[in-house]
Amino acid sequence: MTTQKPRGIRNNNPGNIRRSNDPWQGLAKEQNDREFFMFKSAVYGIRALARLLITYQDKYGLCTIEMIITRWAPAVENNTKAYIQSVARHTGFAALQTLDMHRFEHLKPVLEAIIQHENGQQPYSDVEITKALVLAGVEPGQKSLQTSRTVKGGQVATAGTLGAGGIEAIQDSLEPATTTLMAIAPYLEAAKWLLLVVTLIGIGVMLWARIDDRRKGLR
Known part of the structure; x- marks a missing residue:
């Protein structure tokens, strides 16, 4: 029925x-x-x-x-x-x-x-x-940029990029260093790769947020 x-x-x-x-x-x-x-x-x-x-x-x-x-x-x-x-x-x-x-x-x-x-x-x-x-002329309040998924992803990506740049700067400053200081270079190289991964994750978050919003009809 x-x-x-x-x-x-x-x-x-x-x-x-x-x-x-x-x-x-x-x-x-x-x-x-x-x-x-x-x-x-x-x-x-x-x-x-x-x-x-x-x-x-x-x-x-x-x-x-x-x-x-x-x-x-x-x-x-x-x-x-x-x-x-x-x-x-x-x-x-x-x-x-x-x-x-x-x-x-x-x-x-x-x-x-x-x-x-x-x-x-x-x-x-x-x-x-x-x-x-x-x-009807009434729009929802805009979310703070600090809480936006897209912006948060961008912050992660930026942090990763700046971090990688910081590692490069440290490496440059170590050029005249002694043999003892150069011994930590492998660890700096590993950190640089880790920050690259963080950067890629941040970019992925931004892309997913945009796709998810479009799927839900919010954009």
Whole structure:
């Protein structure tokens, strides 16, 4: 027996945005649902939900879960109190905590919690939701360059290269050394090869990070 998907998921409208005269981006050519919009892809439906949450804040000053959900799901047709509790529980934010819908780390969990409550599931990947939020004008915070996998690989490669150069400098300075000092030359040569291996590993990390990001649709 096949279980039918929730209406919001079928319509690519996981926020269950009701039909109106609003000319949303990405609307499906055929609007076969008389009550709710239908979008041509879930990304556009998620984007529309994000834009509404941003508008609630910018136009009406609604910046807490309690304020947002009270308008989103009025008590005349919803159990608003239960809805607020559900969103607070899924996001980890307090119902009266001040949020900023222009911040990715606030908007994303609130949006995901609304999708979960509206449909009984949140089936979309981080890549889909991130794409939708970027289309809505809210981008994720950039990772610090110090924590970037690509940069870390570069740091390893650079360290290896500089280290090899340092070994060469030491060797040059030992040219006039005595026979006793020259006895350590084999160890310096071995260290140089070790640093070469470290350099190659660093370059490999950078290349793998780029390939992995592309595979995940992050670049």
